[in-house]
Amino acid sequence: MTSSEMMLHPGLLLIAGGLLLAFVRGSARSVLAVLVPAVALFFVWQVGDGVFGRVGFLDYQLEFVRGDRLARVFATIFTLMALVGGVFALKQESRIEVPAAFVYAGSAVGAVFAGDLVTLFLFWELMAVGSTLVIWAGGASARAASMRYLMVHLFGGVILMAGITGHVAAGGSLSFEAMQADSVAHWLILIGFLINAGAPPFSAWLPDAYPEASWSGTVFLSAFTTKTAVYVLLRGFPGTEILIPIGLYMVFYGIVYAILENDMRRILAYSIINQVGFMVTGIGIGTEMALNGAAAHAFAHIIYKALLLMSAGAVLYRTGKRKCTDLGGLFQSMPLTTICGTIGALAISAFPLTSGFTTKSMISQSAANEHMMLVWLLLAAASAGVFLHAGIKFPWFVFFQKDSGMRPKDPPASMGWAMIVFSAFCIGLGCYPDPLYAILPYPVDYHPYTGAHVVSQLQLLLFSGLAFFLLLNYLKRTLTITLDLDWFYRVLGPDVALGLAEGVAGGLAAFGRGAVGVFDSIRTVIFRHYGPSGVLARTWLSGQMVLWVAILLLMYLVLFYVPG
């Protein structure tokens, strides 16, 4: 195929649309906010298989767009997310947020269509800029978090660039293909990818930054960065075994921290890491079914996680409150939000008839097929834990539990419709997953609705529900946060730096004093010899001068005639 067959790059279209949106107001802005991602979604499906838009760069050929099944699945869900997120954010008053979110979404689309590592890196960095602006638009309280977020991602970008440089220097092709974690360069690339996925020890940036964005900003943020990381791991490191323990760690990290958390949007942020953990585990298992499962789960996850964060955003929009301890009883006056939030909660828990059931189960099924008993058992326990921390905990503490006395209304129509559309997707993909299965990277031979699967999943989830209500006293929310590894760069690092600065400052002062002393003594010596009465500054008599010259001449002659 030639480049002329591809009319428009959907990622660049979103980016350009986002930049244009920053200068438009009123109803034109609303029309653009819906039209741009809709057109981008159309063009995603105009990208055929193959490489388009080759660009020469130094001695290399960049493959600006490479279309295949894997790229299209992710580009589809990214543009769909931008579209429904754009509708949800129509009431957003910040003039920066939605334009930044479209640049962010467009660069995520650009990254998944990138055929080479340099193009991937460019879009990767642009994503960091776009997402930082989305957080930054959340207001004064979000500024510090947005800077911490940017630092982590620029650091990840440096590691990724170092890896790419090493890979190319070692004679590797610039084209982005599957690699093995077999050299320092490839490890650096893998680490760069994993930092964006929220893998340990860099998980804390996500729950630190995302919940600080506005009521609509967090919805966009939940979708692109971590799932682009899932995409590059799927493409770059399928079947890399180290990803299994990393993924399992993320799964349980997310559950434990979400159980301890009080802020409703931070609960959901931790559960992003939990869900991405399932995908990373699937990529580590690496069979066609597991990779399909990871891609399908990413697709379904973006929808139900956005839906959950939309319901939380609606609560925040109406009440201005984020903490579970301040919320409760909202189901009485926010029925639509409660129903949509609960559908999202059931979908993330993989309840039968929801999208989680038809996608996530492919990952655990592939663990069973590979006879990985421990992995399978841990994934089953984690599925129970997901229902515990997100499936019940989130709707229970926000919409039910004790009555907070607040009676806020459901949100405006634009937000309501966005929630309804994504709720429909959650149930639609749960009842009829075939259209999603049809666009997955590999052929699908999987039937989620067997009697045994439905019954075992219902047992697992409902008895987790029983555990939740029996242990409710132990799950009461407190006004606390839970320390994470970001403590090292938020408290210990600055403390050490401050201590060092003080030490260095003290040292410099001591050095200064010492230096002054040394200079003083040097000055004294010089003064003694060169001062007005110094031996070298005295006015000498001519006779003495002649004598000294004679002595010097003599010494010269002696040295000259000393037999060699």
Added chain:
Amino acid sequence: MHWLVRPENIRKLWIAFIAILVLTVLAEFFVESHPHFGIDALPAFNAWFGFIGCVILVFGSKLLGMWLKRPDDYYDKQ
């Protein structure tokens, strides 16, 4: 008072919930299962495994929380 929060209805909800739990366990005998490992062939495996898993997760989290929990204005004071 909303009907969903009246004590007598909460009691009814509990009864319904327990009935559903019993049904899901009984349903196991009417479906054809294909256990992959020995352990998942045990009776009502998913029911007790899910329950015990959640109990361990809750108390494990509590234990970790005792060590790592801080007041939620911790970082503001730093």
